[in-house]
Every structure is written in C-alpha cells, then in structure tokens.
Amino acid sequence: MQKSVLLIIDMQKGSFTALTPRYDTQGVVDRINQLGTAFREQELSVVFIQHDGTGTGEFEKHAKDWENLDELVMTPSDIRIDKYANDAFYKSDLEVKLNELGVKHLVITGCATDFCVESTVQSAIARDYDVTVVEDGHTTGERPHLSAKMVIDHYNWVWQNMIPTGSLLTVRNTRDILGLI
Secondary structure, X not given: OOOXXXXXXXXXXXXXXXXXXXXXXXXXXXHHHHHHHHHHHOOOEEEEEEEOOOOOOXXXXXXXXXXXXXOOOOOOOOEEEEEOOOOOOOOOOHHHHHXXXXXXXXXXXXXXXXXXXXXXXXXXXXXXXXXXXXXXXXXXXXXXXXXXXXXXXXXXXXXXXXXXXXXOEEEEOHHHHHHHO
C-alpha cells in the first residue's frame, strides 16, 4: 500500500447527541480506533478533521460540541485539521498537510456519510488522490425519506460504481483494510 493517511471526519460530540443519533456509533468508533492503531503501528498518519463553526454558534472551536468523541483514541502524534464546510479540503490546511507528508492515498472514515464524508470523497478524487472509503467506518442519521442504514448502503454503492478521475476509488471493510496495512 502506498503512503497513506487515515482521515477521521467530524466524529465530534455535537454530531452525536440525543437529537442527532447516528447509525452504529459504537461499532464505527471501534473500527476507527482499530484502524488508527494499525496506522500508527505502521508509522502512517492519523488525521482528525473537525468542523470549526466559529461565529455560527455551533461547533465553536474548543467548545464541547467541537470536541471529538471521548471514545476515540487520539495520540499526540495525530494531526488535527479544522474544516469550514462539508468538503474537508475547502479553505482548510488539509491539502497542504497531505503534500507535506507526501501522501496520495486517503483512507476515509467519519460522519456524516451523505454530507461531509461524501463531499470529501468527491473533492479528493477531483484532486487525483487515491481513496479508500471504509465501508463500515462511516455513519449518518435517519433522513426524511431514508433510514441511516439505507443512506450508508447507497453511498457505498455509489462510491463502488463511480468513475474516478485519474485515481483509484475503492470501498473496503475494516477487516480487509487491516489485512493490507
């Protein structure tokens, strides 16, 4: 596997409340932690992307809802990147940091499948990064016309069938990815 990073998008307390329940939260957190451990053991970077809503009243930097979930394993060597829109690349330091690290392969996890994860996947392939979406490593909430599980299944299907630019786009479950690291 080429030099890769694990991206963990918006696994923040403000996205996981009683009013915004997410599908299989504990399972997703456990799988992200497994991947994080494996990446660190191989001296690959783990990047936490956190939505910074400073000035909006939500996800204000350093406020409780901005913080990552307590259950997520984070180490001092992990990288934190603030994002300001659904797309983690938009006006953020993500691409600069990836270039500094010499990374061309992103393993993507996080919340929410149909917003920030989807936008970041699309943006990454438009920038010619190779992308592996962790099939069982992203989550979302119920939607007016679809269950959270249906949204997740739908986007996994879309990504598996998308025509990438000049890069590779794959969808793999945690077990398979751990076998490749």
